[in-house]
Amino acid sequence: MNQLGTRIFILLFTLILVSKFARAQEALKPVKTDSPLIIDGVLDEEIWQNTPMITGFKTFKPDYEMDMGFRTEVFMANDEDNLYFAFIAYDEPNKIKTSVAARDKIRDDDWIVVYLDTFNDKQTLYSFYVNPSGIQMDGKLAGGRDDIGIDMVWYSAGNITDEGYVIEIKIPFKSIRYRNDDPVVMGVIYGRKISRFSMEGTYPPLDPAKGANLLTQMQQIQYGGVKKFTLLEILPGVTYTNRAIHQDGELKTDINKAELSLTAKYGITSDLILDATINPDFSQVESDAGQIDINQRFDIFYPEKRPFFLEGNETFNFAETGQRDAIRSVVNTRTIVNPLTAAKLTGKVGARNTIASIFALDEVPPDEVGDGAKNAQVGVFRYKRSFKDDSYLGAVYTSRQLNGHFNRVAGLDGQIRLSKSSTLEAHYLRSYDRDSTEADVTRDYSAKVGYSRRTRKMTYGASIANISDFKSDVGFITRTETRRANVYVSPKIYFEKKLLKRIDPIFSATYLYDKPSALYEHSYWTNLRFTLIRNSSLSLSYNVKNEIFLDQKFNRNNFRSSLSSQITKRVFFDVSYGQGNKILYSSDDPYQGYGSDASASLNLQVSDNFNSEWRYTYSDFFRTSTEEKDYDFSIIRSKNTYQVNKYLFFRLIVEYNSFSEELASDFLASFTYIPGTVVHIGFGSLYKNTRWENQEYVPSNNLMHIQRGFFFKASYLFRK
Numbered sequence: 001m002n003q004l005g006t007r008i009f010i011l012l013f014t015l016i017l018v019s020k021f022a023r024a025q026e027a028l029k030p031v032k033t034d035s036p037l038i039i040d041g042v043l044d045e046e047i048w049q050n051t052p053m054i055t056g057f058k059t060f061k062p063d064y065e066m067d068m069g070f071r072t073e074v075f076m077a078n079d080e081d082n083l084y085f086a087f088i089a090y091d092e093p094n095k096i097k098t099s100v101a102a103r104d105k106i107r108d109d110d111w112i113v114v115y116l117d118t119f120n121d122k123q124t125l126y127s128f129y130v131n132p133s134g135i136q137m138d139g140k141l142a143g144g145r146d147d148i149g150i151d152m153v154w155y156s157a158g159n160i161t162d163e164g165y166v167i168e169i170k171i172p173f174k175s176i177r178y179r180n181d182d183p184v185v186m187g188v189i190y191g192r193k194i195s196r197f198s199m200e201g202t203y204p205p206l207d208p209a210k211g212a213n214l215l216t217q218m219q220q221i222q223y224g225g226v227k228k229f230t231l232l233e234i235l236p237g238v239t240y241t242n243r244a245i246h247q248d249g250e251l252k253t254d255i256n257k258a259e260l261s262l263t264a265k266y267g268i269t270s271d272l273i274l275d276a277t278i279n280p281d282f283s284q285v286e287s288d289a290g291q292i293d294i295n296q297r298f299d300i301f302y303p304e305k306r307p308f309f310l311e312g313n314e315t316f317n318f319a320e321t322g323q324r325d326a327i328r329s330v331v332n333t334r335t336i337v338n339p340l341t342a343a344k345l346t347g348k349v350g351a352r353n354t355i356a357s358i359f360a361l362d363e364v365p366p367d368e369v370g371d372g373a374k375n376a377q378v379g380v381f382r383y384k385r386s387f388k389d390d391s392y393l394g395a396v397y398t399s400r401q402l403n404g405h406f407n408r409v410a411g412l413d414g415q416i417r418l419s420k421s422s423t424l425e426a427h428y429l430r431s432y433d434r435d436s437t438e439a440d441v442t443r444d445y446s447a448k449v450g451y452s453r454r455t456r457k458m459t460y461g462a463s464i465a466n467i468s469d470f471k472s473d474v475g476f477i478t479r480t481e482t483r484r485a486n487v488y489v490s491p492k493i494y495f496e497k498k499l500l501k502r503i504d505p506i507f508s509a510t511y512l513y514d515k516p517s518a519l520y521e522h523s524y525w526t527n528l529r530f531t532l533i534r535n536s537s538l539s540l541s542y543n544v545k546n547e548i549f550l551d552q553k554f555n556r557n558n559f560r561s562s563l564s565s566q567i568t569k570r571v572f573f574d575v576s577y578g579q580g581n582k583i584l585y586s587s588d589d590p591y592q593g594y595g596s597d598a599s600a601s602l603n604l605q606v607s608d609n610f611n612s613e614w615r616y617t618y619s620d621f622f623r624t625s626t627e628e629k630d631y632d633f634s635i636i637r638s639k640n641t642y643q644v645n646k647y648l649f650f651r652l653i654v655e656y657n658s659f660s661e662e663l664a665s666d667f668l669a670s671f672t673y674i675p676g677t678v679v680h681i682g683f684g685s686l687y688k689n690t691r692w693e694n695q696e697y698v699p700s701n702n703l704m705h706i707q708r709g710f711f712f713k714a715s716y717l718f719r720k
Contacts, residue, residue: 027220028054028188030076030084037077037084039168041134041159048086051075057192058205060212062501062531063494064456068201070164072112074190080227083171087112089132089192091164097195097569098132098160100609100643102651103672104148106131108535108572108603110195112167115141115214117187118178119271119348122215122390124314125187126152126176132165133608134158135646141214142314145322149303150310151675152176153719173270174231174719177347180270184226187218195535195566198501208456210420215390230720231267235676236260237715246706249692261715263308272347272355277308279340294631294659295621297549297585298478301328307675309333312346315356315382318396319413319425320448326467326484327446330396330409330429331358331380332476338363340375354384364402376402380474389417396429400473404437407473411446422453433471444468444480460489468515481515502531517551535572536565547583549590555581570605582621584630593630595621613639633659647671661689663703676717684709 031051038045054074059066075086089112097110109131116126127146129137134157139148155170178184191202204219206212243255263277301323304313316331336342342360349355358380377400384394393414400407411429418424426449434441450463465484470477488508495501505528512521527541538561545556558580566572578597584590601615620632637655644650653666666684686707691700 027185027222028076029222029224030078032225033077033079033084036079036082037168037170039155039157039170041157041166041168043075043086043088043166043168047077048075051077054190054203056205057190057201057203059199059201060206061200062198064208065205066201068192068194068199069197070194072190072192072201072203074203076221078223078226080225081173083169083173083223085114085167085169085171085190087167087190087192089164089167091194093160093162093164095196095569096132096160096165097566098158098165098608099135099605099611100133100646101131101135101611102641102643102649102670103135103151103646104137105611106135106137107148108195108566109135109193110165111137111193113191113193114169114171115189115191115218116171116176117215117218118176119351120179120185120187120218120220121352121386122187122218123354123384123386123392125215125218128154128156128169128171130156130158130167130169132158132160132167133646134167140314142317145314145317147303147310147314149305150313151307153674153676153717173226174229174267177271177273179348179351180226180228182226183222183224186221186223187215188221189214189218196533196569198531198533198535207420211454211456211459213390213421213454216417216420228270229267231265231270231273232720233265233676234718235263235265235715236718237263237713240712241709242711243709244707246692246704249695251705251708255709269347272345272349273311275308275311275344275346277339277342280308280342294619294633295582295585297583299476301332301476302334304333306333308342308344309336309358312344312356315346315354315384316380316396319394319415319427320450320463320465321427325448326465326479326482327429327470327472327475327477329476330411330472331382331398331474333358335400335474335476336360336362336378339378352386354382354386356380356382373403376400378474387416390423391416398472398474404434406432406434407471408432409472409475419453421455422451425450425452429470431471442469442471444470446470446480456492458489458491460487462487483513483515484510485512486510499533500530501533504529504531512548514548517548519548519551519553521546521548521553523556532565534566536563538563543580549583549585550587552590554583554590554592556583557581572603572605573601575600581624584621584623592624593621594624595619609643611641611643613637631659633657647673661699663687674717676715678713678715680711680713682709682711 031047033047055071057068057072059068070090073088077084099109111129111131114128118126124142127139127141136156137148138150138152139146140150152175154175157168159166189202191200193200206217210217238260240258241255244251245254259279261279263280266274268274318330321327321330339360339362344358346356360378361375362378364374364376379399381397384392386392395412398409409429409431411427413427415423415425429446431444432441446467448463448465452461463486467480467482470480490504490506493503508525510523523543523545525543530538541560543558547554547556558578560578562576564574576599582593582595584593598618604612606612615637618634621630623630635657639653641649641651648671651668656663664686668682671679685705687703688706689700690697690704
C-alpha cells in the first residue's frame with residue numbers, strides 16, 4: 001500500500017471511531033396471528049380490525065414535509081412464517097395510474113412500497129413495491145444504488161375501490177435475510193407515490209436536514225414468535241435451443257441441443273446463504289435493448305440480469321465508483337460469461353460483518369484459449385464491517401487466471417457519515433497483472449476520496465482521484481492514467497404553483513490531468529432540471545469541455561435537452577436532443593467533428609393489460625475540416641406486451657438498426673408463477689439488407705432472413 005492508500009485507510013478508521021451513537025427510536029410492534037392470511041386485496045380478516053393503524057405520510061418529492069392530499073393507512077401483522085402488510089390508499093378511483101404489467105414494470109404507476117432494513121444495521125434495504133393492480137417490483141439498495149433486477153418470492157394483491165385502492169402483502173421470512181434473534185428487529189419505512197402529482201411520501205417522514213437518505217431514517221419494527229428454519233431451495237431446469245444461420249446461400253442448423261441445469265440454495269444460517277450451480281442456463285428472457293455503439297471511446301456497460309448473480313450483488317457496490325467514474329464497477333459479474341459451474345456465499349457473520357464471495361469456472365471463447373485450458377478460474381471476495389449509521393469499512397479481492405495470465409485486484413473502501421446530511425467516501429485499489437508465465441507482473445493503483453452533503457435546500461460535494469494504468473478483468477474500467485478533481489453544487493428552488501414544482505440548478509467543474517500526454521482537460525457543466533406535474537421533467541444543460549485522446553486535445557462543447565411527461569395515465573413520452581463537438585475515436589487517425597444525438601420514446605398503456613413501447617434513437621457525425629458527413633444512423637425499437645394476468649404474458653419486440661442494416665424480431669410467451677417456477681417459449685429472427693449472388697453475400701435493398709432461433713425453458717423451484 002503506498003503513502004496515499006495508508007492515509008486514506010487511517011482517515012477512514014479514525015472517523016469511524018469518533019462517530020456519535022445514533023438515537024434509538026420506539027419500535028413498531030405488529031400483531032401476531034396464529035393462522036396464515038389470505039392475500040386477496042380485501043381486508044376482511046379480523047386481524048386487520050385489531051392491529052394498530054399507522055398514518056401521517058409526508059412528502060419528500062417534490063418537497064419535504066407536505067401533506068400528500070390523500071390519506072394513507074398502514075397495518076402490520078406476522079405469523080411464525082411470514083410478514084404481512086396492508087395499505088388503504090385513498091384517492092379518486094378514475095385518476096389512479098395502474099396497469100396489469102410484467103413484474104418490475106410499474107415504476108411509472110402509482111404504488112406503495114415497503115422498505116425493510118432486515119438486519120437493522122443501516123447498510124442495505126429491501127424494497128417491495130406494489131401498484132393498485134397488485135403487480136410487484138422489488139429491489140435492493142446499498143451504497144447509494146438501487147438494483148431492481150433481484151426477484152424475490154413474495155405475494156401481493158391489489159383492489160381498486162370507491163375510495164382509492166387497497167394492497168395486501170405477504171413476505172415469507174425465507175425470502176429475506178435477517179438476524180434470527182428473539183424478537184427479530186428490523187428497520188422499516190413505508191412509501192407511496194401519486195404519479196399525476198409527481199409526488200412521493202413516506203412514514204416516518206424524512207428529515208429535510210438528512211435529505212432522501214432512507215437507511216439512516218428507518219424506524220425499528222419488532223417481530224416475535226418467528227419460527228427457526230433451515231432454508232433449502234433446489235432449482236432444476238431444462239432448456240432446448242435450435243438456431244439456424246444463413247451459410248453458403250441457405251439457412252443451416254447451427255445449434256440444436258437440449259441441456260439440463262441445477263441450482264441450489266442452502267441457508268447455513270438465516271443470514272448466510274450458499275448458492276451453487278452446475279451447467280447453469282444463463283439465457284436472458286429479454287435481450288439488451290439496442291444502443292448506439294459506433295464511435296464509442298469505451299465499451300458499453302450492461303447491467304446484470306441473471307438470477308444466480310443477483311442475490312448479494314449489492315454487496316459489491318464499492319465506494320466512489322459508478323457511472324461517471326473511471327472504475328464503474330469493481331465486480332462486474334457479466335465478465336463471467338458462460339460458467340460450467342459456480343458457487344456463491346453471501347450474507348452476515350455476526351451482527352456487523354457482511355461477506356460475499358464467488359468462484360466460477362468460466363468457459364472461454366476458442367480464440368482466447370489457444371492450446372491451453374478452456375476454462376478461466378474466477379474468484380471474488382468482499383468484506384464489509386458496519387459502524388454507526390451507514391458508515392462502513394470494506395475490503396475486496398478479485399482474481400481471474402487462464403494459461404499463465406492472471407489479473408488480481410485487492411483494495412479497501414469505506415464510507416463515514418460525518419453528520420445527518422454529509423458523508424465521506426474513499427477507496428484504494430491495487431492491480432497485479434501478468435500476460436504470461438514469462439512476463440513480469442505489473443502493479444498499478446486507483447485511489448479516490450469524495451465528500452458530499454445533501455439537504456432539502458442544497459446538494460454539494462467534491463472529489464479527487466488518482467489512477468495509474470489500472471487493470472481489472474473482473475471489473476468494468478473506462479479511462480486510466482489520469483488525475484482528476486471535481487466540485488459541484490446544486491441549490492434547490494421550490495414552488496407552490498400547480499405546474500412547476502421545483503428547479504434544480506447544477507454547476508460542476510472538473511479538471512483532469514492526462515498522464516501519457518501531460519496535457520490538461522476541463523469541463524464546466526451547467527444544468528437546469530425542472531420538476532413539473534404529471535410525473536414530468538425538463539432538463540437543459542451546456543458543457544464547456546475539452547478532451548484528450550491519443551495525446552491530442554479536442555473541443556467537446558455541447559448542449560443537451562430532454563423532456564418527459566405522463567400526459568395522461570395511459571400515455572407517457574420522453575424526448576432528448578443534443579448538439580455539439582465530437583471526436584472520431586480512431587486508433588490510427590482521430591479527428592475533430594461535430595454532430596447531433598437524439599432519442600424519442602412513447603409508452604402507450606392501450607388497456608390495463610396491453611402495453612406498447614416505441615423508441616427511436618439517432619446519431620450523426622460530420623468532419624469539422626471538410627463538413628462532410630462520416631455517418632448517420634438510427635435504431636427503431638417496438639416492444640408490445642399483452643399481460644393476460646400477473647403470471648402470463650405474450651411479448652413481441654421488433655428492432656431495426658440502420659447502421660448494420662439488420663431487422664430483429666423476438667416473440668416470447670412467458671409464464672412465471674413465482675421467481676424460479678417459470679416456462680418460457682421464444683422465437684426470434686434476424687434479417688439483413690443482403691443477398692446471395694455469385695457465391696458471396698452482397699448489399700441489397702431487400703431484407704434476407706439470415707438467422708432464426710427457437711428456445712424453450714422451464715424450471716421449478718423446490719423450497720423447504
